[in-house]
Amino acid sequence: MLKISTESVGDIVLVRQGAGYFALQDKCPHADASLSEGFVEDGRVVCPLHFAEFDLLSGAVHGGPKGCPRAKAFRVEVEDGGLYLHVPEKTGACGPQHDAAHVP
Numbered sequence: 586m587l588k589i590s591t592e593s594v595g596d597i598v599l600v601r602q603g604a605g606y607f608a609l610q611d612k613c614p615h616a617d618a619s620l621s622e623g624f625v626e627d628g629r630v631v632c633p634l635h636f637a638e639f640d641l642l643s644g645a646v647h648g649g650p651k652g653c654p655r656a657k658a659f660r661v662e663v664e665d666g667g668l669y670l671h672v673p674e675k676t677g678a679c680g681p682q683h684d685a686a687h688v689p
Contacts, residue, residue: 586630588621593672597659600641601626606661607641608670614646615653630656 588598588611596611598621611621611628618634625631629638629647637649644658660671 586621586623586625588619591670594657594659594670598630598672599661599668600630602641606663606668607645608659608661610639610641610657610659613637613654613675615650620656682688 588596589599591596594610596619597608598607598611598619600607602625606613609620611619613620613632613634615637616632616634618632619623620630620632620639625641628640628641629637630641635650637653638647639645639656640647640658642658644656646653646655659673662669662671664666
């Protein structure tokens with residue numbers, strides 16, 4: 586696991602599992618804990634604070650405290666030797682936006 590700061594979405598935790606890369610926002614949605622300080626088990630990032638597990642692909646929560654929402658998950662693509670984080674479209678004053686942030 587690697588914590589990376591991005592301009593478009595802030596801190597993320599980047600995880601490599603087999604040939605795939607996965608990214609979640611590096612903040613537990615239930616508490617102010619850094620998910621990158623936890624560990625990966627069975628395709629899930631485990632929060633170091635309360636041991637809720639967040640699915641690497643979807644961010645779905647498993648075994649979290651009552652009311653704990655899913656973590657924000659981002660699609661990661663490998664292209665020309667680089668990793669790109671796909672940020673969902675946002676609608677703002679200038680209309681929909683799509684961002685693909687290069688992960689250093």
